[in-house]
Amino acid sequence: MSARVRAARPRLGVFKFASCDGCQLQLLNLEDELLALADRVEIAHFLEASSRVEPGPYDVALVEGSITTSRDVERIREVRDQSAFLIAIGACATAGGIQHLRNVADVEAWKSEIYPHPEWLDTLATSTPISDHIPVDHEIHGCPVNKREVLRVMLRALLGAGPDPPRASVCMECKRSGHVCVIVAGGQACMGPVTRAGCGALCPSLGRGCYACFGPYEGANGPALAGRLEGLGLPRRDLARRFRGITGSHPAFRSTAEGLEDGDG
């Protein structure tokens, strides 16, 4: 990547697919840094921020959202063709988001239950991450992403440095911050031990369990955590839902959820 972002004032494009816009809002929430950042990059395409749209190509593209329609499939290829360095941001773009739950349901049945004219809908049977469709240069995880991490990745890119993302577990961040474990001392169901760091252990810092929105920590041991949480009295079906959540399409979480559902008799 480093060789690619070399323009004096690189052009930034921000694109949205199936998503809630919350990750793009994290960019706008960089209130103290946004003006300085705008000096260093030309914000050429960012509909959440401005209706002024400049055509590509773009030096850096941030892509939010998952692929859920046939038009999305075409459009993400167009974005890829226009973008030198493409970063998927947020759980929708990196894992299919909460809408990936359709992947384990009968979409045709849903359509006719919910919509009076299901034939008007153009939707795929699946919600899939950006990387299923095009090569992605980097992924920033989270629901939403941590705005500091987005800024950090962009600033590093501007210096020609790679992203160097956090790779620890949420537990490591949680302990660095001096929080008390909500599983051990609180008896709460927390997904922190199997979840990738990056949020600053936000939920445990507020006394509640992590719900794995950053996706699996590398080498996550889902079955071992599931066994522990089952010991807290959680029914297997509820536990399976925790692994089926926002980032449940990741194989490490999916296989744990399937194991729990199989044993749910």
Next chain:
Amino acid sequence: MPDASEPCWLERTRLQRLLDVLLERGFEVHGPVLRDGATLFAPVQRVAELAAGWRDEQTPGGYSLEPCGEARTFGVVSGPGALKPFVFAPHEPLLQVRMDGPGSSFEAEPVLPEGHKVAVLGARACDLAALAVQDRIFLRGRFPDPHYAVRRRALFTIGVSCTRSVSTCFCTSQGTGPEVTGGYDLALTELAEGFVVRFGSPEGEDLVGALGLPIASEEALRRERSDLDACAEGIERALDSGDLRDLLYANLGHPRWEEVGERCLGCGNCTMVCPTCFCHDQRDEPALDGAASLRVREWDSCFNPEHSQIHGINFRARVRDRYRQWLVHKLAGWVDQFDTSGCVGCGRCITWCPVGIDLTEEVDAIRRTEGAS
């Protein structure tokens, strides 16, 4: 002024005076306070802020507090935090790097902590033993760590000997407790009406002088001895450490590693709460203007797969490899490297492991079935 060898007596009602003198001398005083269902060291100004009247129950993977029914100030044996964060910060800047412009040379300046004076009230014997181990790692040798050194110099420790233990304690196996015997500025033992006080440094001696403490009575010392002995006798968990180093080195292929690797979450909680674990990572945080960057150090863990990632390969790819690395290094490798075990028997890794993996049990299992591979 009592003789150095003579323990003194501090009435329970005068504990506030100890805090006041420390505060007057410019210390930020930290003591155990109730926080989110456990105790943590936090800044205090009043004795009333301390977690008095409570006691902890600790089991593998479990921690709870309950009222102890008496006015003990230090009834809680420990929380997840030890002295480690006071000297080896979880997250701290190391270097400020500045550059004039693209292609120009850069300057790097060390960023040292300010070293404001911190007094920690309520450190346990195992915590002080762990501090001595960390001193050995960070301060000795050819490259003492300047960041650690600044914080360490500014630290004043008030140890409190344990008169009760929890089920995860095994300091008696490691020779580190329950009595505070070294590495302290002041040492207290809590009895019903007050505290037996000893000093272990000139600063501690000066403080005892400022408080004008009387000599402890023989009756108080007799009860102190009796309470400490009872506490030591009550510790049931044990780590047979006689031939531990050789035992572990001889059993690197033991099937127990595979078995524990299936239970282990690989989350790293054990290493974070371990008062001696020192692994860290360094990251560069670029400034907004593109002309500066801050090099930051933060706690890392040998359970983090990234920790063993080198170019093109992870040499401890599986959780079992990482667990084995942690345990063998802690109990055997440290002996070769630092001439001390890395374990002080505080039991935090047992309590705060979400799935309750117990290193004493793992060592026992290997010992029982040695050569099973």
